[in-house]
Amino acid sequence: MNEALERLVHSIALPDEEAMRLAAAHLDQLTKPPGSLGKLESLTIRAAGITGQPKPELSRKAVVVMAADHGVCEEGVSAYPAEVTPQMLLNMLAGGAAVNVFARQAGADVICVDMGVNADVSHPSLLSRKIRKGTANMAKGPAMTREEAEKAILLGAAIADEACDQGIQLFVTGELGIGNTTASAAVACALTGLEPSLLVGRGTGVDNEGLNRKTAAVQQALSVNQPNREDAIDVLMKVGGLEIAGMAGLILGAAARRCPVVLDGFISGAAALAASRLCPASLDYMLASHVSGEKGHVVLLEILGLEPMLQLDMRLGEGTGGVLSLHLLDSACAVMHEMATFASAGVSDGTGVPEV
Numbered sequence: 314m315n316e317a318l319e320r321l322v323h324s325i326a327l328p329d330e331e332a333m334r335l336a337a338a339h340l341d342q343l344t345k346p347p348g349s350l351g352k353l354e355s356l357t358i359r360a361a362g363i364t365g366q367p368k369p370e371l372s373r374k375a376v377v378v379m380a381a382d383h384g385v386c387e388e389g390v391s392a393y394p395a396e397v398t399p400q401m402l403l404n405m406l407a408g409g410a411a412v413n414v415f416a417r418q419a420g421a422d423v424i425c426v427d428m429g430v431n432a433d434v435s436h437p438s439l440l441s442r443k444i445r446k447g448t449a450n451m452a453k454g455p456a457m458t459r460e461e462a463e464k465a466i467l468l469g470a471a472i473a474d475e476a477c478d479q480g481i482q483l484f485v486t487g488e489l490g491i492g493n494t495t496a497s498a499a500v501a502c503a504l505t506g507l508e509p510s511l512l513v514g515r516g517t518g519v520d521n522e523g524l525n526r527k528t529a530a531v532q533q534a535l536s537v538n539q540p541n542r543e544d545a546i547d548v549l550m551k552v553g554g555l556e557i558a559g560m561a562g563l564i565l566g567a568a569a570r571r572c573p574v575v576l577d578g579f580i581s582g583a584a585a586l587a588a589s590r591l592c593p594a595s596l597d598y599m600l601a602s603h604v605s606g607e608k609g610h611v612v613l614l615e616i617l618g619l620e621p622m623l624q625l626d627m628r629l630g631e632g633t634g635g636v637l638s639l640h641l642l643d644s645a646c647a648v649m650h651e652m653a654t655f656a657s658a659g660v661s662d663g664t665g666v667p668e669v
């Protein structure tokens with residue numbers, strides 16, 4: 314690992330136990346039977362541990378959409394042509410993608426980043442962090458160099474750091490990249506040793522023949538490149554993607570600043586797994602928004618040990634599931650600031666009820 318990455322990984326601290334204890338104690342004073350807000354209560358306690366604030370304040374939110382292209386598209390692994398990546402990126406920059414609609418409703422900023430789109434895309438609000446024009450075809454050799462993978466991780470972390478400086482308190486991981494469910498499946502297989510058939514799904518909607526081509530491409534990428542399971546950077550450079558490495562960096566960068574990172578779908582899951590291998594402590598900063606319809610996502614969440622808030626059979630990516638879950642997180646935090654306590658509202662807390 315290079316020095317800057319080493320420093321990043323070591324700057325990630327454990328959750329604040331005292332803030333978690335205070336949050337749990339406050340929850341028990343609110344006008345409700347203990348634990349009656351169920352998983353919202355555990356979310357609030359986790360948010361307290363992450364931020365170090367017993368009553369977390371997470372009003373400034375951003376979804377970071379990292380876009381990149383994939384050389385493996387040559388193998389016929391997607392239902393859509395690679396040109397859709399820049400076209401959808403422009404649509405997103407114009408505010409017309411699903412993630413823009415959801416983000417407006419949830420009060421989140423959308424930050425679009427070009428990590429490695431084939432075409433030249435320019436727009437005043439696009440962060441241009443293009444490392445190269447798409448990856449090489451991983452079925453024939455490494456997707457990128459080790460230096461490029463490290464650069465992508467560090468650029469992702471820097472984006473989180475800069476957004477935090479500008480007041481962002483919570484991140485959602487988003488992405489855009491035709492072919493990226495193939496790269497994500499390969500990353501997940503390489504890091505877990507699981508069979509491609511368990512992690513390869515239909516992505517944007519390939520038919521059975523497409524699914525066979527996709528599984529074969531992942532198998533071939535693994536056998537040609539022989540990624541080292543113990544070295545997440547080796548995995549990302551050989552069979553990953555520029556946006557996947559960037560998202561892993563964003564997660565680490567957010568964790569280093571004690572910000573929660575809400576994970577979206579399958580691609581986010583693969584990036585999160587890579588981040589967790591680079592720094593196991595980063596797992597404490599991740600919240601799973603939904604389980605996507607992409608076949609391997611449920612497997613990844615299980616491995617990460619994260620329970621999703623929603624199951625809506627969505628499989629769009631962009632950060633859409635992550636942004637939808639912000640409404641729940643907002644409610645979980647608002648409870649801490651706005652709900653009355655038994656004492657303030659003069660409600661009996663049940664301690665005086667005789668046992669029967």
Ligand SMILES: O=C(O)c1ccc[n+]([C@@H]2O[C@H](COP(=O)([O-])O)[C@@H](O)[C@H]2O)c1
Pocket residue numbers: 390391392393488489490491492493494495515516517518519577578579580581605606607610627628629630631
């Ligand atoms: O988030 C998911 O679980 C998800 C599942 C299937 C597809 N996607 C999106 O679809 C694109 C990748 O699909 P594919 O078939 O080209 O690999 C990419 O732009 C993702 O954002 C996303």
Ligand SMILES: Cc1cc2nc[nH]c2cc1C
Pocket residue numbers: 393397401488489490517629630631
């Ligand atoms: C239209 C379209 C929109 C997307 N958003 C994220 N991935 C996508 C893939 C396609 C094909």
